[in-house]
Amino acid sequence: MEQSPLFQDIDRYLINLWLSSCTEHSFEAGQVVIEAGTRTNEIFLLLSGELRVHVEADGAESLRTLEPGEIAGEVSILTGSTTSAWVTATQPSRALGISREELTQWVQQSHQFSLNLLQIANHRLHSSNLHARHQHREKRKLQAIAMTDGLTGLLNRHWLSLNAQRFQGVSVLALDLDHFKSINDRFGHGAGDQVLQAVAEQLRQGTRPHDAVMRLGGEEFVIVVDMSRGDGDPLQLAERLRVAIEELHIPLCGDEGADQLRVTISIGVATQARQESWEQLLERADQALYSAKNKGRNQVQLA
Template sequence: MLLVNSYHPQYQWTTQQTQGIKDVLIDTVHAENLHIEYMDERRFVDDEVYHTKLIELLKHKYQVYEPDLIMTTDDHAYNFMIENGKDLFPGKPVVYSGVNVPNTKMMARHGNIIGIAEGMEIEGNLDMILQLQPRTMRIIMLSDTTGLGLNMGKKAREIKAQWQADPHKKHVTLEVWDQFSIPELYQRAETADFNSVFLMLAIHKDKLGTYFSYEHHLPLLTQKSKVPVYGMWGTIIIGYGGLGGLMNNPYEHGKNAAKIAIKVLDGVPLKNIKVPGKAHYSPYFDYHQLKRFGIDLSRLPAPSTVINRPVSLYDEHAKLINSTIALFIFMLVVISILTINIKRRITAQRKLHQFNQELESIVQQRTKDLDERNKELQAASKILRAHAYTDELTGLPNRRAASREIVAHIKRYNMDFQPLAVAILDIDLFKSINDTYGHQAGDEVLCAVGETLKETLRPNDRVYRWGGEEFLIVLPDTKKGYSAIVCQRLTKSISQLDISNIGTITASIGVSNFTKGDSFEAILQRADTALYTAKNSGRNQVAAS
């Protein structure tokens, strides 16, 4: 099988869509039989020489490795196969995905092309913007004049004409910006009216031919913009400063296209394969951006996904709180039962003195029961105390345990002045791991890093789960120069981890040694400052303060 991608592997949209395809095909197509090509059209969209050489390369390469089926992602690869597929791969079926505007006439001529249109959700996002921000008077849609941007800009102008004829919407001005340099776009965003918003359609290059990077330029644009930036492409908008919108998930889109490819490989005729009209668009938002622009969360369409929403104290410690409440209720029940029993015993003693011997036997038995219950309560209390000082995910001591134990280290230091170092370790790009591979994969990374730290450190060293992707490390009897060496050994061990399909895991560490008169807060601040130095210096390194 041959998979032809429109863009490059560093483009998050392409990475996610390709991963969805690979995950579905893993049991059907052996890894060595899945050939993947990247057209890199975000950089070479208008380069005819490049396209000519690309055709020659594919023709030469796949004379030897002739594919049984071709898959394409996004518009450029699709159009490339429409125009050149018969010459390059005569008679071979093509399954496409991520296509915004399929060419139905050309598809009918080929007869062996099928797939899922990604479509576009411009109108849905425009309506949703007015739902979230009803005072909006101006919506600026951003695109360019390359293939996809040109098509989306054309569609946006058609919608603009419809809105101007609609008495319920004509009070909102729709604009399409596709002629700007990136610095000009920044400048316009800084001076945008308070009742305006931006809707990102598709930008590959500015009018000067400068490549537009969503990972680099979009965060700068959203930082400079005084108004929200919406979009419909989740992977490249959310997490880079975009507020949100009705968004398509490239991973799911790729999976659905791969399922169609499997049916084709199984010999199902193309006319018998049912495909959806277009990809699914779901409401997806960034909590930080919603708060930044004061948007009421109650206005979000249901069901909406909101990332970066803060976790409440109850959600974070639900098990501990519920266990404590259950224990408290149990103790109340026990106390109530004991109170009732005592009252009954007193009443029985007064009225039935003649049965004193029998009653004494009953009391002794119940006293024994109480002793057993008290032992059970003490055991349960001991377990709860252990849970209170242990991180449930990694099994490491938690922040509460660190705060208690480090006091003892400081007291010892102030007595004998033996060397003592404290380090803070932060897993690099952890949010990207969660966003790309899911929180379960993030949990696996946390557990693996915690286990590696325990195995690498000395028996008398201590490591704690400090919070999120941070770990606190205490190094007793460690001089200033050696503490950095120990931390470098830790970063090396972490970089050698192999976790599922995530790839290389790296970490940055800030370390500092105690000096006379130091408080825990002071050395923690120095270690944290050193950590930021390590992060800002390129990550995967150690900085000492």
């Protein structure tokens, strides 16, 4: 145990004196040593075997592995808080239990022991902070994935459901590709996906960064135009997008020499009236879109 970071640069006689009063524990493989959310009155100094620290009861996500000479539970003891992680024996293990009272006495008897304990706790807290930052980044990635259409990279219906009620003073463009089913039927769904991706990219390039471009599903798209900037005319934007889509030449399977698809799009435009709800606004844009479809497609209709 003299090799343990806890006892670095401390007289062997004092270490033996301290350890003689500790209680030895034996743990079977899979046995829980420390349960998260509980209060413990002792830390565990591992003598043999292996302990694993994890954040969930099932151990799916491991923080670190403890080897002989390392301790567990010190952060909870030092902060006086409940434990924040689970500790489980991964194999038959033995550990010394060091009570809070014994730990306090050792701190009072040895300045070096205090430094060792603080260095260990600081290292653990630093590791926990790194883990928390990693978890935060992963959470943000997952949130971004959940709000993004997997095929086109545009925002999706989930993003819309979370943000729609915040829209004020906006215009909505409801867009629908014309005769899209015939493309899937004639050329296959792979070609249909290529068309959707090409159209999505054109919509992305043709709008401002602060406008929201979404694919709601199938061949349906919605663009929310921020009117507060004062530099956007939704009707002119819709017409520019219609023309840009009509001029697209989409090669099948990326082969420039193959047959190229031409597509058109119908667009309905509605601008939010005072105290008009998002649902009412979208319904008016949809009605304008249906009017564009009924009047022959490949055109823009204003609600």
